Amino acid sequence: MKIQATHEYNAPPEKVFTALIDPAVLQKCIEGCEQMEKTGEDSYDAKLKIGVAGIKGNYTGKVHIAEKKPPESFTLQAEGNGGPGWVKGTAKIQIAPKGKGSELRCEADGQVGGLIAAVGSRLTEAAGKKMLNDFLRKVGEQL
Amino acid sequence: MIPAAFDYVRASSVNEALDLLAKHGDDAKILAGGHSLIPAMKLRLSQPKIVIDISRIGDLRSISQQNGKIAIGALTTHYEIESSDLLKRACPLLPEVAGKIGDMQVRNKGTVGGSCVHADPAGDWPAAMLALDAEFEIAGPNGNRSVTAKDFFVDILTSAVGPGEILRFIHVPATANSAAYVKFAQKASGFAIAGVAAVVDKTKKEVAVAVTGVAAKAYRASGTESSLRGVEPTADSIAAAAEKAADGVDPLSDIHASADFRAHLARVQAKRALWAAVSRG
Numbered sequence A: 001m002k003i004q005a006t007h008e009y010n011a012p013p014e015k016v017f018t019a020l021i022d023p024a025v026l027q028k029c030i031e032g033c034e035q036m037e038k039t040g041e042d043s044y045d046a047k048l049k050i051g052v053a054g055i056k057g058n059y060t061g062k063v064h065i066a067e068k069k070p071p072e073s074f075t076l077q078a079e080g081n082g083g084p085g086w087v088k089g090t091a092k093i094q095i096a097p098k099g100k101g102s103e104l105r106c107e108a109d110g111q112v113g114g115l116i117a118a119v120g121s122r123l124t125e126a127a128g129k130k131m132l133n134d135f136l137r138k139v140g141e142q143l
Numbered sequence B: 001m002i003p004a005a006f007d008y009v010r011a012s013s014v015n016e017a018l019d020l021l022a023k024h025g026d027d028a029k030i031l032a033g034g035h036s037l038i039p040a041m042k043l044r045l046s047q048p049k050i051v052i053d054i055s056r057i058g059d060l061r062s063i064s065q066q067n068g069k070i071a072i073g074a075l076t077t078h079y080e081i082e083s084s085d086l087l088k089r090a091c092p093l094l095p096e097v098a099g100k101i102g103d104m105q106v107r108n109k110g111t112v113g114g115s116c117v118h119a120d121p122a123g124d125w126p127a128a129m130l131a132l133d134a135e136f137e138i139a140g141p142n143g144n145r146s147v148t149a150k151d152f153f154v155d156i157l158t159s160a161v162g163p164g165e166i167l168r169f170i171h172v173p174a175t176a177n178s179a180a181y182v183k184f185a186q187k188a189s190g191f192a193i194a195g196v197a198a199v200v201d202k203t204k205k206e207v208a209v210a211v212t213g214v215a216a217k218a219y220r221a222s223g224t225e226s227s228l229r230g231v232e233p234t235a236d237s238i239a240a241a242a243e244k245a246a247d248g249v250d251p252l253s254d255i256h257a258s259a260d261f262r263a264h265l266a267r268v269q270a271k272r273a274l275w276a277a278v279s280r281g
Helices: A013-020 A023-029 A115-142 B014-027 B037-042 B078-082 B085-090 B093-099 B104-109 B112-118 B125-131 B222-227 B235-242 B259-280
Strands: A002-009 A033-040 A043-052 A055-069 A073-082 A085-098 A101-113 B007-010 B028-031 B050-053 B063-066 B069-073 B135-140 B143-148 B153-155 B166-173 B178-185 B192-201 B206-212
Touching (some): A002 A115, A013 A085, A013 A101, A023 A033, A023 A043, A023 A115, A101 A115, B014 B028, B069 B085, B078 B104, B093 B192, B112 B125, B112 B166, B125 B192, B125 B206, B235 B259
Antiparallel strands (some): A073 A085, B135 B143, B178 B192
């Protein structure tokens, strides 16, 4: 499952980059992120309650930030396990200056397994897109 | 296939249901026909602590016409719409759509309001409601408010009905315009991979075309509509306009159909729906 998204920000790439690798900002912007704990350099354990509308599940997962090239790109690796199944994904994030602000491009590649994959495959991509877009919009509000 | 434990309460009026919603907040889910909620609960994808059953609120199960407008209670079943003589006469698009939903069991129990509020991106009703410019009457703690179809379907599984609110009625115009609904359905579920509702006003030379199943939410194919504005709807003009039925949308992709295939189906079904509507008039 591949998901792409772009988002424009009124802040320069440096500021967007710093916000995106800040666990406090991530926790605020990931809907349903209840806890985020540092376990090592750029590595975090997270507790999430995520989903769409009434269909939500609890997940515990790991988040790792890799290939940091400030301020233009990094890779976010995440995996989570929970009641409705498991999710695993990598997101390549590129930030380029655009006008006075910046433009972020995100290319995510994710897999889902377990119950959500068996019964929810019709909806997982659309749900993933919605969550990614909501996240990028909320990051903008934090800048 | 056994749901997690939950409490059950049956509300006898909209106000009672609203009070219960206010009291239980996020822990509560409204049960209408139960054909989306119960499967999700059985799979434990949805685990409400309390289910508020509104299915016996009689005044929300009705179809009536007043001053050129038809009011459909949110708890009206798909079958009641499919078999309504009033609708067959005054808004035949709705019975046609109802007859193409799921299977007989779903049509007998599932409700038009439940389906719209659930806002499944592949549901059939959103296409019809968008094409008819339906208005949704929503009850909340601060009284009633009205939302047009284009603002009602917000995103995947998200409608304008907020927490603490309940959909009461859907209002559609009585219309002499010819209309049609065609869909390419997923075989097992009957859900639309691409479904298109078309309404044609031959005197004004205006069309309304709405597409469901293709994107994260149903949408009006504005490119198709504008190319037929003021134009005689012929086989050629319809074919050209239908080519724009997926312009500017981001089609979904899943195991049943890729994004490109969905966009292709939207164009083909738009052509068929428009042609069917024109041929009926």
